Structure formats: structure tokens, C-alpha cells
Amino acid sequence: MPDYKIAPSILAADFARLGEEVDNVLAAGADIVHFDVMDNHYVPNLTIGPMVCAALRKHGVTAEIDVHLMVSPVDGMINDFIKAGATYVTFHPEATHHIDRSLQIIKDAGCKAGLVFNPATPLHHMAHVMDKLDMVLLMSVNPGFGGQSFIPHTLEKLKEARKMIDESGYDIRLEVDGGVKVDNIRACAEAGADTFVAGSAIFGQPDYKAVIDEMRAELALVK
Numbered sequence: 001m002p003d004y005k006i007a008p009s010i011l012a013a014d015f016a017r018l019g020e021e022v023d024n025v026l027a028a029g030a031d032i033v034h035f036d037v038m039d040n041h042y043v044p045n046l047t048i049g050p051m052v053c054a055a056l057r058k059h060g061v062t063a064e065i066d067v068h069l070m071v072s073p074v075d076g077m078i079n080d081f082i083k084a085g086a087t088y089v090t091f092h093p094e095a096t097h098h099i100d101r102s103l104q105i106i107k108d109a110g111c112k113a114g115l116v117f118n119p120a121t122p123l124h125h126m127a128h129v130m131d132k133l134d135m136v137l138l139m140s141v142n143p144g145f146g147g148q149s150f151i152p153h154t155l156e157k158l159k160e161a162r163k164m165i166d167e168s169g170y171d172i173r174l175e176v177d178g179g180v181k182v183d184n185i186r187a188c189a190e191a192g193a194d195t196f197v198a199g200s201a202i203f204g205q206p207d208y209k210a211v212i213d214e215m216r217a218e219l220a221l222v223k
């Protein structure tokens with residue numbers, strides 16, 4: 001079985017109690033903290049920045065933090081997030097003029113790097129930079145908001161991305177983000193995803209462990 005990882009999106013957490021929420025979801029069995037950064041420019045919403053990432057590290061969070069940048073421009077934010085304790089920094093190819101350069105800035109700082117593909121963004125943007133990628137993230141909703149419905153076409157795109165990753169020979173995680181729930185996580189895994197972002201599906205329920213356990217039970221059934 002692949003090394004499946006569940007990455008709750010703190011976009012759906014109670015921001016007034018963020019440290020406690022992250023502690024609780026990790027204690028419930030989550031693997032990675034998914035950290036959505038929105039700038040009211042690249043996407044029509046405004047969320048959290050590097051100070052909040054640093055505050056989580058200061059609070060004692062040692063788990064991997066997967067910083068999903070929905071900002072433009074990209075380059076000026078990268079080092080701030082790396083200094084703040086990011087494990088992964090991922091960005092959208094449309095949000096930067098020079099994809100290779102933005103990836104190289106992340107790699108030069110010793111951080112893991114990833115590209116994020118919106119539902120209508122073709123995967124060819126990664127073709128010539130696969131050696132610099134640790135993560136490929138496919139959006140299964142249009143970015144900007146939590147709580148949206150999963151776009152079914154993502155399953156075909158996950159298969160295409162899985163093929164590109166396997167053929168490249170590089171060790172690249174394939175993450176899916178948006179509307180991921182107990183009832184579609186298995187289909188995402190069968191299409192090739194190994195890392196699953198879920199915001200409202202987890203934080204929208206009172207018992208985080210019950211949801212994460214149900215997700216893992218679905219993943220155990222993957223063919």
C-alpha cells in the first residue's frame with residue numbers, strides 16, 4: 001500500500017483556537033498540516049501569512065506543514081514561509097512569470113517544492129521541472145474557498161499526473177485538494193493520489209478521529 005497521508009486544511013479550523021485545533025487534528029491521526037495562503041489578488045479571499053506559520057511552530061507543532069500559496073507574485077513570499085517553518089511550499093504556475101526560478105528559490109533554501117494545478121490548468125507546466133518537484137497538487141475545486149464540491153474530472157487528471165510522475169522516476173507526492181471526503185477519497189487514491197487535503201470534511205465534524213479513521217478505512221480498500 002502506498003504511504004498515504006492525510007492533510008487537514010486549517011482553512012476550516014476555528015482560527016480563534018488555531019494551536020489547539022492543530023494539536024487536536026494531529027492527535028486524531030492527521031499526518032500533515034495543510035496551510036492555505038490567499039492574498040485577495042490571485043484568489044478572491046484573504047487568509048493567513050508567515051507569522052501564523054511561525055506561531056504554530058512556536059506553539060510546538062512538529063508535523064510537516066504544507067504551505068499552499070495562492071498568491072501572486074510568488075517569489076517574495078517564499079523565504080518568509082521557509083523561515084517560518086514550512087516543510088513544503090507549493091505555488092500555482094499562473095501566479096509566477098518564471099516557474100523554474102520560483103522552484104529553484106524554494107530548493108536553494110532547503111525546502112520541499114511543489115506545483116499546484118487548477119482544474120483547467122494543463123499538466124504540461126511540470127514537464128520540464130520534474131527534477132525540482134517534491135509535490136504535485138491537483139485542485140479538485142477552483143481555489144479560494146473551502147467547502148466546495150469535488151470536480152469529478154479531477155479523477156482523470158490524477159491518472160494523467162500519476163503516469164507523468166511514475167514515468168519521470170522522481171519521488172514526487174501527488175496531492176489532491178478540494179471537496180475531498182470519506183465518500184471520494186478511495187476514488188482519488190485509485191486514480192493515483194497519495195496525499196489528501198480535507199478541510200470541511202474533518203473540521204466540520206465534532207470527532208476528527210472518527211473522520212480520519214473512516215478515511216483510512218477507505219484507503220485500506222484501494223484496489
Ligand SMILES: O=C(CO)[C@H](O)[C@H](O)COP(=O)(O)O
Binds near residue numbers: 009142146197
Ligand atoms: O486550497 C483550498 C481552497 O483554495 C483548500 O485547501 C480546500 O478548499 C480545502 O477545503 P475543503 O476540503 O473544505 O474543500
Ligand SMILES: [Co+2]
Binds near residue numbers: 035177197
Ligand atoms: Co489548499
